[in-house]
Amino acid sequence: MNYGYFPGCSLHSTAREFNISTKAVCSSLKINFTEVEDWICCGATPAHTTNHDLGLALPYSNLQLAAQQGFDTLVAPCAACYNRLKVSDFEIRKSDEKKNRIHEITEDKTEADISILHLIEFFKNDFGIEEIKSAVKNPLVGLRVASYYGCLLVRPNEIVNFDDEENPTSMDEIVSAIGADALDWSHKTECCGAAHAIPKTEIVLQLCKKLLQAAENSSADCIAVACPLCHANLDMRQNQINKTFGTKFNTPILYITQLMGLALGYGANDLSLQSHFVDPIKLLTRKNLIPQLEKMNREN
Amino acid sequence: MKRKLETQITLNTLIDSFSNEIKTLSKVNAYECYQCGKCTAGCSVGDFLEETPNQMMRLIQLNLRDEALNSKTPFLCATCNTCTARCPMDIDIAKVMETIRILSEKEKKKNVKEVSKFSKIFLDSIKNHGRLFELGLTARFNIENKTPFKDSELAPSLIFKGKLSLLPQKIKNRKRIKKIFDNSINEKKGVE
Amino acid sequence: MSRIGVFVCYCGENIGRTVNCSEVTQRAAKLRDVVYSVDYKYMCSDPGQQIIKDAIKKYNLNGIVVASCSPLMHEKTFRHAVVEAGLNPFLCELANIREHCSWVHDDKRNATDKALDLIRMMVEKVKKNLPLDTIKIPVTRRALVIGGGVAGIQAALDIADGGKEVVMVEKSPSIGGHMAQLSETFPTLDCSQCILTPKMVDVNSHKNIKLYTYSEIENVKGYIGNFEITIRKKTRYVDDSICNGCGICIEKCPQKKINSEFNTNLGTRKAIYVPFPQAVPNIPVIDKENCTYFKNGKCKVCEKFCDRNAIKFEQTDEFIKENVGAIVVATGFDLYSIEKERSDNYQGYGEYGYGKDPDIINSLQFERLLSASGPTLGEVTRPSDGKIPETVVFIQCVGSRDKSKGIEFCSKICCMYTAKHTMLYKHKVHNGKAFVFYMDIRAAGKNYDEFVRRAIEEDEAIYLRGRVSRIYREKDKLIVKGADTLIGKQVEIAADLVVLATAMLPQKDTVPFAQKLGIGYDKYHFLSEAHPKLKPIETNTAGIFLAGACQAPKDIPEAVAQASAAASKVLGLCSNDQLEREPYVAYVNESSCIGCEFCLQSCTYSAIENKSIVNSKGELVKKVAYVNKGVCQGCGTCVSICRSKSIDLAGYTDEQIYSEINSMFV
Numbered sequence A: 001m002n003y004g005y006f007p008g009c010s011l012h013s014t015a016r017e018f019n020i021s022t023k024a025v026c027s028s029l030k031i032n033f034t035e036v037e038d039w040i041c042c043g044a045t046p047a048h049t050t051n052h053d054l055g056l057a058l059p060y061s062n063l064q065l066a067a068q069q070g071f072d073t074l075v076a077p078c079a080a081c082y083n084r085l086k087v088s089d090f091e092i093r094k095s096d097e098k099k100n101r102i103h104e105i106t107e108d109k110t111e112a113d114i115s116i117l118h119l120i121e122f123f124k125n126d127f128g129i130e131e132i133k134s135a136v137k138n139p140l141v142g143l144r145v146a147s148y149y150g151c152l153l154v155r156p157n158e159i160v161n162f163d164d165e166e167n168p169t170s171m172d173e174i175v176s177a178i179g180a181d182a183l184d185w186s187h188k189t190e191c192c193g194a195a196h197a198i199p200k201t202e203i204v205l206q207l208c209k210k211l212l213q214a215a216e217n218s219s220a221d222c223i224a225v226a227c228p229l230c231h232a233n234l235d236m237r238q239n240q241i242n243k244t245f246g247t248k249f250n251t252p253i254l255y256i257t258q259l260m261g262l263a264l265g266y267g268a269n270d271l272s273l274q275s276h277f278v279d280p281i282k283l284l285t286r287k288n289l290i291p292q293l294e295k296m297n298r299e300n
Numbered sequence B: 001m002k003r004k005l006e007t008q009i010t011l012n013t014l015i016d017s018f019s020n021e022i023k024t025l026s027k028v029n030a031y032e033c034y035q036c037g038k039c040t041a042g043c044s045v046g047d048f049l050e051e052t053p054n055q056m057m058r059l060i061q062l063n064l065r066d067e068a069l070n071s072k073t074p075f076l077c078a079t080c081n082t083c084t085a086r087c088p089m090d091i092d093i094a095k096v097m098e099t100i101r102i103l104s105e106k107e108k109k110k111n112v113k114e115v116s117k118f119s120k121i122f123l124d125s126i127k128n129h130g131r132l133f134e135l136g137l138t139a140r141f142n143i144e145n146k147t148p149f150k151d152s153e154l155a156p157s158l159i160f161k162g163k164l165s166l167l168p169q170k171i172k173n174r175k176r177i178k179k180i181f182d183n184s185i186n187e188k189k190g191v192e
Numbered sequence C: 001m002s003r004i005g006v007f008v009c010y011c012g013e014n015i016g017r018t019v020n021c022s023e024v025t026q027r028a029a030k031l032r033d034v035v036y037s038v039d040y041k042y043m044c045s046d047p048g049q050q051i052i053k054d055a056i057k058k059y060n061l062n063g064i065v066v067a068s069c070s071p072l073m074h075e076k077t078f079r080h081a082v083v084e085a086g087l088n089p090f091l092c093e094l095a096n097i098r099e100h101c102s103w104v105h106d107d108k109r110n111a112t113d114k115a116l117d118l119i120r121m122m123v124e125k126v127k128k129n130l131p132l133d134t135i136k137i138p139v140t141r142r143a144l145v146i147g148g149g150v151a152g153i154q155a156a157l158d159i160a161d162g163g164k165e166v167v168m169v170e171k172s173p174s175i176g177g178h179m180a181q182l183s184e185t186f187p188t189l190d191c192s193q194c195i196l197t198p199k200m201v202d203v204n205s206h207k208n209i210k211l212y213t214y215s216e217i218e219n220v221k222g223y224i225g226n227f228e229i230t231i232r233k234k235t236r237y238v239d240d241s242i243c244n245g246c247g248i249c250i251e252k253c254p255q256k257k258i259n260s261e262f263n264t265n266l267g268t269r270k271a272i273y274v275p276f277p278q279a280v281p282n283i284p285v286i287d288k289e290n291c292t293y294f295k296n297g298k299c300k301v302c303e304k305f306c307d308r309n310a311i312k313f314e315q316t317d318e319f320i321k322e323n324v325g326a327i328v329v330a331t332g333f334d335l336y337s338i339e340k341e342r343s344d345n346y347q348g349y350g351e352y353g354y355g356k357d358p359d360i361i362n363s364l365q366f367e368r369l370l371s372a373s374g375p376t377l378g379e380v381t382r383p384s385d386g387k388i389p390e391t392v393v394f395i396q397c398v399g400s401r402d403k404s405k406g407i408e409f410c411s412k413i414c415c416m417y418t419a420k421h422t423m424l425y426k427h428k429v430h431n432g433k434a435f436v437f438y439m440d441i442r443a444a445g446k447n448y449d450e451f452v453r454r455a456i457e458e459d460e461a462i463y464l465r466g467r468v469s470r471i472y473r474e475k476d477k478l479i480v481k482g483a484d485t486l487i488g489k490q491v492e493i494a495a496d497l498v499v500l501a502t503a504m505l506p507q508k509d510t511v512p513f514a515q516k517l518g519i520g521y522d523k524y525h526f527l528s529e530a531h532p533k534l535k536p537i538e539t540n541t542a543g544i545f546l547a548g549a550c551q552a553p554k555d556i557p558e559a560v561a562q563a564s565a566a567a568s569k570v571l572g573l574c575s576n577d578q579l580e581r582e583p584y585v586a587y588v589n590e591s592s593c594i595g596c597e598f599c600l601q602s603c604t605y606s607a608i609e610n611k612s613i614v615n616s617k618g619e620l621v622k623k624v625a626y627v628n629k630g631v632c633q634g635c636g637t638c639v640s641i642c643r644s645k646s647i648d649l650a651g652y653t654d655e656q657i658y659s660e661i662n663s664m665f666v
Helices: A017-029 A043-048 A051-068 A078-092 A094-108 A119-135 A172-175 A203-215 A226-236 A238-245 A255-261 A283-286 B018-026 B038-040 B053-061 B065-067 B082-086 B093-106 B115-131 B134-144 B153-159 B174-184 C023-027 C045-058 C071-084 C108-127 C151-161 C192-205 C248-252 C292-296 C301-305 C348-353 C365-372 C413-427 C448-457 C510-517 C556-573 C598-602 C635-641 C654-665
Strands: A003-005 A073-076 A115-118 A144-147 A222-225 A253-255 C005-008 C034-040 C063-070 C091-095 C134-138 C142-146 C165-169 C207-210 C215-223 C227-233 C319-323 C326-329 C332-337 C360-362 C392-397 C433-438 C462-465 C470-474 C475-484 C489-495 C497-502 C505-507 C545-548 C578-582 C586-588 C608-614 C619-626 C645-648
Touching: A017 A253, A017 A255, A043 A051, A043 B115, A051 A078, A051 C348, A078 A094, A078 A115, A078 A226, A078 C301, A094 B174, A094 C005, A094 C608, A115 C207, A119 A255, A172 A255, A172 C134, A172 C497, A203 A222, A222 A255, A226 A238, A226 A253, A226 C192, A238 C556, A253 C151, A255 C326, B018 B053, B018 B093, B038 B053, B038 C475, B038 C489, B053 B065, B053 B093, B053 C497, B065 B093, B065 C608, B082 B093, B082 C227, B093 C360, B115 B134, B115 B174, B134 B153, B134 C489, B134 C598, B153 C215, B153 C392, B153 C470, B174 C645, C005 C023, C005 C045, C005 C108, C023 C034, C023 C108, C034 C045, C045 C063, C045 C635, C063 C071, C063 C108, C071 C091, C091 C108, C091 C462, C108 C365, C151 C165, C151 C192, C151 C207, C151 C326, C151 C545, C151 C556, C165 C413, C215 C510, C227 C413, C248 C301, C326 C556, C348 C360, C348 C470, C360 C365, C365 C413, C392 C475, C392 C489, C413 C497, C462 C475, C475 C497, C475 C505, C475 C635, C489 C578, C545 C556, C586 C619, C635 C645
Parallel strands: A003 A073, A073 A115, A144 A222, A222 A253, C005 C034, C005 C063, C063 C091, C142 C165, C142 C326, C165 C207, C326 C545, C360 C497, C392 C433, C392 C497, C433 C462
Antiparallel strands: C134 C578, C215 C227, C227 C319, C332 C505, C470 C475, C475 C489, C586 C645, C608 C619
């Protein structure tokens, strides 16, 4: 299997800690991903809600690039990129007419026969939960984690279907494998408001308030995510939520790869834990979950 | 429906072909909808809507094209797909929303200007650089939206935490992205 | 010498609109051997029939072709008329110029020509027709009823009261079915058990009813009037001829925490048990899976305490043969479950938690909570913590009318029982609040809509028009996220208990059962009636009738009505010693038959046997095929497979078929 890596725009900016921690985890688990060269933005929500073809062509162009660069599988950590890549692949496989149209648009006739995996899907199905478990050096004992999947990892289930759309468990399986407590909570697949963050912030604030409340109800210490947009909405805007609604949430939002990184022995700086708005370091220190000697384990 | 409908519902409005137009564009037969309201019940942004999703489906069933295209609902839709996932009739309601939104945008109907502006600026950004330039996007949106200080408290820490680069990332093959934009939207000039 | 009469019917405009009937009549008159030809507006009417009768006498006809509708409609009418004129009925044939011609064509020219073609074929066929006699088969004048729910009980009692013997087979330890589980019944709110148990007792004591409980149909052979049934009497480990139902075994059984099926897993039972106090028969069974003795080889407490020595651990399944002439199938229904892991083809409801929350129950479970004989003795408490629920949300159409889960039909009875549930709940929990999420209220039945109105107006059930998108737990409450489409808003209710009106499905394993009987079923595995309007009780297999919810979702009155209808069909069948059937069966030319047995192997109805031909000294000359006329369905498979052309089908001989075909090429 020749895995291409598609980080997407966010992982190069607001979600750089997702990129950093993914790379750390991969290096520890000896996973070889190669970043697709000169990839472009997947178009996210604005593209497909503005023009159907644009929404398909942007992701497809990336699949073509990946094919040209010799990859047979593309792994995307960002749930939004993953979803758009999958939708585009699905629609184009379904109809030759669509495929011809998109080939016209990209002015490229490359057939992109590539399987697309989300990072979690990769860990679960290709790499193996047991393998993760056996690589754990610093089990996150006593950390109560609410795994938040949001929309894009599970819907539409006809297209993205590596997990149950109403009660997904793959992230929870990883959380359990690294020694933490996977909480069964009510809002695993509720929406955070997504792309409304900037134009309709009030929507995002309200939806995220409900999410944070649900996590608190399940007495979660933190929320694990695999989507930069979910992360930004829950983490960056938590203070705004508290101000708007008079709440006192202080729930760290961590990328699943950051939690994995901790369990694999990386320290706070290796995983860029300090770059969150809601500080997770205090919680993790209190629970004694940050490996004392930075990089110790990596050098072994 | 909180909004007052402007159309007088008459025989002429009822036999319009809007439902066929939607069928062609989105492959959804609106008459499969039996108005159970499950889409509305689960809608993430339900609190913010004037027309609920099932009412949008009803507007299509009754061929009330203008009313549907003037609705804010498709613009407030967060594209979370919950409606589609749970529809007992397997109707892709999210796709219908997207279709109406595109039609509305094309015909410059009344819509939610912030959402529509955000989309345009977002697409401009990737059209120019190949990748999203988040700082540029936010700044331009705030200026054009006349909310210059929106989220300004977040910016310094974002930059400090290294999460917001001050310069855009540009791809090498800029022609590629330009082609995609030009060819996709060839029936009208660009998205700007 | 053939003297054929052709009678062309206009069927009002049905045929006349597209076929030029007078032209057809004139051209038919010129066909060889046709000595008389006439048209008439309604040939099936009395004057029409009279024309046929008169013509037979006047022209001395020996073959009749009526060009009209499908033989399924009026073949009987015309053959009857022919008999009255003194001809053998099988010398009359119908040329179908309506369903096969006028109804399916627009072009009058072509349709007229085609009508004549059809007539010509029939004229050629009828020339080769032989007078035939109907076949008489003996009837075993007793019936089998499969299923001991209210439909089966009603059918059995009606047949037995009509003086015919009934064998009833019920797979569970007691008869009573789902009706025995219900609390009170709509629209009168009378106690279900109070009206059912007298009938159950009647079944047990009726001199004409032989009851096999805890038994299943192992095998069915034969045909209408002559079925041979093999019944598997499953091992109770209790000798029902000795046991007097004293119950000491149950009292002493140490294994007490087994989920009670009768109480829909809301209550418990012992390893030796009767399902409920009024069970018929009142004979316990040992649940082998959970019995300590069967698990560990030690215990036998029941045996020790039984002073009649009725416990028989060494008992095995028994097979019993019964002969009957008719069968009533009343196997009833099961409820759809919202679980994810399932044995059927449907989808579960992840959005309602896949059935994992103890306080999300189905309607049958709610019936048990309401029932005075239920696990809570009629007190409505919620399963998780025994608290009395102050807010109950009822959700209709769960599974039903839900294409995405695989079920498109309406379960018909949920609207009514949900209204009943809100009433009974309110009567028991006075400060309780009942909410119903519904799509449409379907209350078409005598006093039904009035009943629903009462639930809303007097018992204060709040009806919300919309489906529920999701249910999740928040601490002590279940959050129900629904909508009211009439006001166009989301509705969120924090409930203590949620009751799902889940879809009605046929019993599990209906398919192998139906195949055993040779009857049809639909895509949901409901058993199929022979005709949706005119044969709603019959199946496509003669002598097998349907009653109750095995055919489609039904409420009690409908199930009972259908059961009585099935009983009347059975009584009609059993009112004669013999049964007449059409003579279209295969017959063997014994002199040319070479006894290769190909036909024997090809017959799907097992109607062909071997027959030995012996000479006057009793020595075997040869073996030939022999057709059992009672069993033969006249399908013709044997005819097509016979290598020596020694088998043919009466009424549809090869010669007749070839004549029809040849007539097309003259």
